[in-house]
Amino acid sequence: xxxxxxxxxxxxxxxxxxxxxxxxxxxxxxxxxxxxxxxxxxxxxxxxxxxxxxxxxxxxxxxxxxxxxxxxxxxxxxxxxxxxxxxxxxxxxxxxxxxxxxxxxxxxxxxxxxxxxxxxxxxxxxxxxxxxxxxxxxxxxxxxxxxxxxxxxxxxxxxxxxxxxxxxxxxxxxxxxxxxxxxxxxxxxxxxxxxxxxxxxxxxxxxxxxxxxxxxxxxxxxxxxxxxxxxxxxxxxxxxxxxxxxxxxxxxxxxxxx
Amino acid sequence: xxxxxxxxxxxxxxxxxxxxxxxxxxxxxxxxxxxxxxxxxxxxxxxxxxxxxxxxxxxxxxxxxxxxxxxxxxxxxxxxxxxxxxxxxxxxxxxxxxxxxxxxxxxxxxxxxxxxxxxxxxxxxxxxxxxxxxxxxxxxxxxxxxxxxxxxxxxxxxxxxxxxxxxxxxxxxxxxxxxxxxxxxxxxxxxxxxxxxxxxxxxxxxxxxxxxxxxxxxxxxxxxxxxxxxxxxxxxxxxxxxxxxxxxxxxxxxxxxxxxxx
Amino acid sequence: xxxxxxxxxxxxxxxxxxxxxxxxxxxxxxxxxxxxxxxxxxxxxxxxxxxxxxxxxxxxxxxxxxxxxxxxxxxxxxxxxxxxxxxxxxxxxxxxxxxxxxxxxxxxxxxxxxxxxxxxxxxxxxxxxxxxxxxxxxxxxxxxxxxxxxxxxxxxxxxxxxxxxxxxxxxxxxxxxxxxxxxxxxxxxxxxxxxxxxxxxxxxxxxxxxxxxxxxxxxxxxxxxxxxxxxxxxxxxxxxxxxxxxxxxxxxxxxxxxxxxxxxxxxxxxxxxxxxxxx
Numbered sequence: 134x135x136x137x138x139x140x141x142x143x144x145x146x147x148x149x150x151x152x153x154x155x156x157x158x159x160x161x162x163x164x165x166x167x168x169x170x171x172x173x174x175x176x177x178x179x180x181x182x183x184x185x186x187x188x189x190x191x192x193x194x195x196x197x198x199x200x201x202x203x204x205x206x207x208x209x210x211x212x213x214x215x216x217x218x219x220x221x222x223x224x225x226x227x228x229x230x231x232x233x234x235x236x237x238x239x240x241x242x243x244x245x246x247x248x249x250x251x252x253x254x255x256x257x258x259x260x261x262x263x264x265x266x267x268x269x270x271x272x273x274x275x276x277x278x279x280x281x282x283x284x285x286x287x288x289x290x291x292x293x294x295x296x297x298x299x300x301x302x303x304x305x306x307x308x309x310x311x312x313x314x315x316x317x318x319x320x321x322x323x324x325x326x327x328x329x330x331x332x333x334x335x336x337x338x339x340x341x342x343x344x345x346x347x348x349x350x351x352x353x354x355x356x357x358x359x360x361x362x363x364x365x366x367x368x369x370x371x372x373x374x375x376x377x378x379x380x381x382x383x384x385x386x387x388x389x390x391x
Numbered sequence: 392x393x394x395x396x397x398x399x400x401x402x403x404x405x406x407x408x409x410x411x412x413x414x415x416x417x418x419x420x421x422x423x424x425x426x427x428x429x430x431x432x433x434x435x436x437x438x439x440x441x442x443x444x445x446x447x448x449x450x451x452x453x454x455x456x457x458x459x460x461x462x463x464x465x466x467x468x469x470x471x472x473x474x475x476x477x478x479x480x481x482x483x484x485x486x487x488x489x490x491x492x493x494x495x496x497x498x499x500x501x502x503x504x505x506x507x508x509x510x511x512x513x514x515x516x517x518x519x520x521x522x523x524x525x526x527x528x529x530x531x532x533x534x535x536x537x538x539x540x541x542x543x544x545x546x547x548x549x550x551x552x553x554x555x556x557x558x559x560x561x562x563x564x565x566x567x568x569x570x571x572x573x574x575x576x577x578x579x580x581x582x583x584x585x586x587x588x589x590x591x592x593x594x595x596x597x598x599x600x601x602x603x604x605x606x607x608x609x610x611x612x613x614x615x616x617x618x619x620x621x622x623x624x625x626x627x628x629x630x631x632x633x634x635x636x637x638x639x640x641x642x643x644x645x646x647x648x649x650x651x652x653x
Numbered sequence: 654x655x656x657x658x659x660x661x662x663x664x665x666x667x668x669x670x671x672x673x674x675x676x677x678x679x680x681x682x683x684x685x686x687x688x689x690x691x692x693x694x695x696x697x698x699x700x701x702x703x704x705x706x707x708x709x710x711x712x713x714x715x716x717x718x719x720x721x722x723x724x725x726x727x728x729x730x731x732x733x734x735x736x737x738x739x740x741x742x743x744x745x746x747x748x749x750x751x752x753x754x755x756x757x758x759x760x761x762x763x764x765x766x767x768x769x770x771x772x773x774x775x776x777x778x779x780x781x782x783x784x785x786x787x788x789x790x791x792x793x794x795x796x797x798x799x800x801x802x803x804x805x806x807x808x809x810x811x812x813x814x815x816x817x818x819x820x821x822x823x824x825x826x827x828x829x830x831x832x833x834x835x836x837x838x839x840x841x842x843x844x845x846x847x848x849x850x851x852x853x854x855x856x857x858x859x860x861x862x863x864x865x866x867x868x869x870x871x872x873x874x875x876x877x878x879x880x881x882x883x884x885x886x887x888x889x890x891x892x893x894x895x896x897x898x899x900x901x902x903x904x905x906x907x908x909x910x911x912x913x914x915x916x917x918x919x920x921x922x923x924x925x926x927x928x929x930x931x932x
Contacts, residue, residue: 202784226784230777365786441710443808445836468840473851475832476842498805498837541809 178358213267242273254290303341448628450580453550494578718850727899793822805837
């Protein structure tokens with residue numbers, strides 16, 4: 134890696150001769166080393182899930198949260214450096230509060246994503262700061278008419294809206310799995326319920342996790358459903374679907390062995 | 392007149408608007424000085440200032456004998472001719488040997504007590520001991536004088552026992568002047584109560600009597616009760632309940648004694 | 654018209670106040686309601702440009718009494734739904750009860766703009782608490798104390814939020830009821846009334862209060878007292894809301910119309926006030 138930059142990777146204010154900004158690409162590497170994060174837009178809301186590596190057995194379960202509530206109608210998960218993510222979480226909360234103060238209604242997902250993308254992008258422009266080593270998956274629900282929305286903001290400051298998305302260590306496999314789910318009908322309306330998605334995402338996390346190579350992990354999930362405020366999916370529910378997914382995976386591999 | 396003006400004359404405070412004082416109907420000229428729509432009188436612009444102070448009344452006292460001090464305060468919160476509530480505590484135990492009682496504006500009392508409590512906690516942490524009565528008396532004066540030009544509208548009495556086990560009382564004005572005495576009182580019932588203390592505790596104007604002994608704790612508590620009962624006969628800002636703290640070498644004990652509640 | 658208070662002038666010249674959501678600008682805008690047109694632009698622009706800042710020196714759109722009673726199994730609080738503009742019954746459908754948390758209600762009288770601004774401040778706090786998602790929610794007495802500090806801070810700046818507020822809540826298995834006003838005075842009590850309610854309602858509340866009174870009984874008492882207030886307080890309307898905080902949470906009633914009886918002798922023209930009491 135060090136040889137690639139050859140001096141052009143010391144600051145995000147300098148392009149390489151072939152037009153790349155290496156610092157941003159390195160930041161992306163930090164994200165890709167993180168546990169897999171996934172998001173899915175459902176017919177009754179939006180669900181985000183994250184595979185959280187347990188860095189020490191001495192930690193209380195649920196420590197070092199990666200899933201955050203940023204307003205009554207908005208949630209996000211952090212993929213990458215947790216501490217970098219917290220800066221964005223703080224900013225997201227500020228943006229939500231500010232918008233509500235100013236316009237008297239909850240901030241629409243598109244605007245929140247846009248503002249956060251601007252914020253993240255700003256950190257790729259100036260010599261005195263480094264880009265964020267994290268990507269943000271953003272789940273927002275703006276009521277019946279606009280419905281649930283899912284966005285992903287990358288360290289470069291780009292943000293797109295997705296039906297479903299994944300980032301982190303297992304992103305390739307996860308994206309392939311997500312594509313297999315029948316997400317939408319012909320009118321691009323979502324087909325899966327949040328309840329169902331919880332099971333599906335748990336399965337994908339289990340399938341992309343390499344027990345022999347990767348550390349222990351716990352799953353954190355957060356959702357914003359129709360008419361309900363953003364909330365963590367209860368830990369016992371997550372635990373149950375996770376155990377189920379693991380059992381299924383083991384049964385499958387047993388069958389293959391035979 | 393709207394009740395929403397807290398400083399209106401109905402509360403017994405001087406009214407800054409002369410037109411209100413001289414209000415009376417004049418045919419064709421009547422207008423409501425509190426009506427924001429009424430802008431037809433530019434010659435006499437309405438200028439009523441916000442009054443940041445309010446007197447919530449209350450009477451406090453501190454009486455010291457050889458090895459004890461009694462600090463007491465009634466609990467009525469008055470406002471104009473109303474009694475919004477009958478029980479607010481105005482005495483605060485600062486240490487095992489010092490109790491403060493404050494009358495005046497309730498919100499200033501609350502913040503003053505808060506500030507003092509913080510300062511005493513800091514002192515405890517820094518010096519690993521409680522602040523002495525003498526030190527507290529000076530600290531209180533400093534805190535009060537710090538707000539010399541926007542004073543805490545509080546009238547304090549501080550009582551306790553000093554490092555020699557001797558009981559002392561301190562009386563303050565709102566900006567920190569204080570004196571160390573045997574008996575003092577403050578607040579709305581001050582003028583009714585103080586002469587009683589002068590005479591009955593300090594024996595002023597009494598013929599010299601070599602056999603006379605200093606007032607003991609329990610008789611003194613009874614005197615305090617009588618004094619408060621008497622005070623609230625005439626002072627409308629005193630009543631409901633009196634909290635009496637006995638400060639002795641054993642520590643602080645509080646007794647509650649009912650007063651007339653009308 | 655308004656009392657003009659100058660901010661530190663060198664400061665003002667060096668650093669003009671930005672038109673943020675700061676209350677000085679807000680109150681500048683709000684104050685335009687009652688001042689002649691020619692003064693209006695000044696009051697807004699002056700504060701934005703860093704020159705004189707105008708402070709609230711009187712309430713403009715006002716709510717009248719708030720009354721409340723702490724009961725055995727909860728707290729009841731009631732207001733009417735009127736916001737007056739001087740003697741004009743300007744807004745007839747204003748809710749003066751704000752549900753702050755699942756177990757806390759704030760009722761406000763005095764300047765309604767100030768009240769809504771304060772509610773926003775509380776909302777920000779509770780939303781943040783919700784976001785932290787740590788199983789803790791701000792208690793009613795914490796909100797009461799917070800409001801007291803905000804009010805005291807503003808009165809020290811001689812720029813008060815012109816309000817009288819009651820905070821009702823249920824916490825740690827007990828009902829709480831507190832009062833805060835524009836100078837920062839605050840206390841807790843079993844029965845509290847503000848505005849004209851303090852004169853006409855408080856004695857009735859004290860009479861009706863028992864230690865074992867229930868919220869259902871309490872609601873009836875409040876309704877009766879609001880009727881009394883409607884008869885005599887000219888800044889009141891016959892549409893009321895009653896809030897009830899119990900272990901189960903907060904319940905704020907839809908606006909309901911008071912039943913009134915105008916055939917009392919004293920209400921009939923020509924009757925002497927001493928003929929018969931109205932209540």
